[in-house]
Amino acid sequence: MQHYQLFIDGTWCDGSTGQMMTSQNPATGQDWATFACASKEDVDRAISAARRVLSDPAWRDMTQTARGKLLYRLADLIEEHAAAIGEIETTDSGKLLAETASQTKYVGDYYRYYAGLADKLEGAVLPIDKPDMHVFTRREPIGVAAAIVPWNAQMFLTATKLGPALAAGCSVVLKASEMAPAPMLEFARLIEKAGFPKGVVSVITGDAENCAIPLTRHPDVDRIAFTGGPETARHVVRNSAENFAVTTLELGGKSPVLVFDDADLDGAANGLIAGNFGASGQSCVAGTRGLVHRSVFKKLIERISDKSKGIVVGDPLEASTHVGPLCTEAQVLKIKQTLAKAKEQGATIHFGGDQIRRPGNYMAPTLVECMSADTETLKVEMFGPVMSLLPFDTEEEAIALANETPFGLASGVFTENVARAHRVSSRLKAGICWVNTYRAVSPIAPFGGYNQSGYGREAGMEAILDYTRTKTTWINTSDAPMANPFVMR
Structure with a gap:
């Protein structure tokens, strides 16, 4: 059987505990692949790498335009390998090859969309009410993002998270579903091939106790993007209370x-x-x-x-x-x-x-x-x-x-x-x-719900803003010394 390892900090490895799981082909009921399972220690290594790379000049100082070019390269690789990834996803999840292959090919456009937005993240000069101050804003990467995707529509749901996160300059630990993670681990090979610095993206899978919970409550996670069911989402929200990570939820529905x-x-x-x-x-x-x-x-x-x-x-x-x-x-x-x-x-x-x-x-x-x-x-x-x-x-x-x-x-x-x-x-x-239509999507159109279907939006312009923080900078342009230090300006 095919065996899949974890992709952590640019390296393929089995989990630290040696735990594995087996996946069945839903069309036959037969075992077809095994997967390494991440432990808490593996989660720590992936997040440590993601935190480290934010200070690495190779990623920190890369221009926004250069980040966009990496995303364009990733999009080309996705299209090139769409048929092969689609077949693996079909074998692992049972979804139609006609849909998995075409959807995989189409998500290349999501990465191109965010590649184009990478150098459009602009700040502003504020018309401040103090004539001796020059005040401006800039958008900075929010930090380490934890992206959690379910087994259905994996490539699409990954693109709506990974595309804006990388365009904004974040690093990402992507957790694939333990039910059918094979396409995500195949996709990790394309991330590696596209030339992203080591640690920018790690791809892991595993159960809730050893993988998902340590990931979503980790103190070095700044952003959580979760797609799944409402009950699991409640646990994610509780876990985020440990790190105050900005969280978006795309959940189920009865539409x-x-x-x-x-x-x-x-x-x-x-x-x-x-x-x-x-x-x-x-x-x-x-x-x-x-x-x-x-x-x-x-x-x-x-x-x-x-x-x-x-x-x-x-x-x-x-x-x-x-x-x-x-x-x-x-x-x-x-x-x-x-x-x-x-x-x-x-x-x-x-x-x-x-x-x-x-x-x-x-x-x-x-x-x-x-x-x-x-x-x-x-x-x-x-x-x-x-x-x-x-x-x-x-x-x-x-x-x-x-x-x-x-x-x-x-x-x-x-x-x-x-x-x-x-x-x-x-x-x-x-x-x-x-x-007068149904099930249409586009990288340009925001995707998300109300009430128990979650909050926040994926795809579209506003999604990339959710992976940034606004910094306001004040510059005193006067030659005079500061006035009374005990009175707020």
């Missing part, structure tokens, strides 16, 4: 998709299929609460059912496959339990609803008709290919149902009425709203 009576039903059906069956439903922005106007409710169910007949469930490495396996067996079990509860509540399953009898963690794409907002599938984030639809009668009712959730990451609206599109999207309590 509403509103389909009005004037919507293009083919487009709405495609949007709901993309939002629920795309990535096998393993997406934090999955549109798992479909809210449909009662007058088109049955028609839309028929349209989705017809389109879903052509969905191919199978080997994620095959180009013809639309839905692959789920990453873990636990996800399959959770979905089956949630569907059973929904049926007890009176929900109707129009198709799917069962685990597919074949090796691996396969779940059939499933459509659930709900008659109550309390139906279990409308409340539980299952992380699998399950679509739930609920009828509504009025625009106000649709908005109220959409906002009736503790989450607030994404949302969707399907309507041909431009006024309604603006009106409804402005009232949805979510960080992202797609109108």
Whole structure:
């Protein structure tokens, strides 16, 4: 089997305790790789290297333009190796090769975006109210960043953290998920090849007790960027109380998709299929609460059912496959339990609803008709290919149902009425709203949520600012000595 080591301070190594874990291929259920696990001592070494390099002239004194050129080089390498990294990610996580390879290639544009911003971090001369003072601001790197990414959409979620952090001049300890870390460790080879100084980026993986907790509560960590579930996020926030690290959280969701009576039903059906069956439903922005106007409710169910007949469930490495396996067996079990509860509540399953009898963690794409907002599938984030639809009668009712959730990451609206599109999207309590489309991303567009979907934004201009601190410098331009030292100027 393939064995992966940790990448710490520019060196490949096994963990100090010799602990290892084994990864299964979700498509076959067979073991395929082993991974070194980081210990607290390994975490300390990675953070010490990250702290040291901030004072190393090779990184500290590198011009912002030169940092940008390293990021451009990294982007080129990512594109060059996108197919190979995509295949490894598919083998490790079960996600479709068609998506992992194309997504990996696309994230090169995220690094190019931040490469271009690297030398655009400007300060300002302030029009201060004291004529004998010259006062200006500058943006400086916030310091050591801990970036924690889950197994799904790894390259994308890493780019939204690593890109702005490196462009700002920070150093980063990247923790890959212990569930499927192989692509992150392959990616570390590209960081090394791009020419970043040793210690600027370390890539580790391991369990919570020995790796994640020591990382997020370490006194030398200045910034934490976490993507994952709300429960783990609460631990991260508690840990950050030990170091007062600036923290951003990108968490899960139960995203509403509103389909009005004037919507293009083919487009709405495609949007709901993309939002629920795309990535096998393993997406934090999955549109798992479909809210449909009662007058088109049955028609839309028929349209989705017809389109879903052509969905191919199978080997994620095959180009013809639309839905692959789920990453873990636990996800399959959770979905089956949630569907059973929904049926007890009176929900109707129009198709799917069962685990597919074949090796691996396969779940059939499933459509659930709900008659109550309390139906279990409308409340539980299952992380699998399950679509739930609920009828509504009025625009106000649709908005109220959409906002009736503790989450607030994404949302969707399907309507041909431009006024309604603006009106409804402005009232949805979510960080992202797609109108007549779904699951679109760009390095230019901020990504993040409200409420229990987290806080802070990744991607876009504001993300790079979150990896800097503002320093204000006062220069006395007068030849006269300081006045009374006991009176504030």
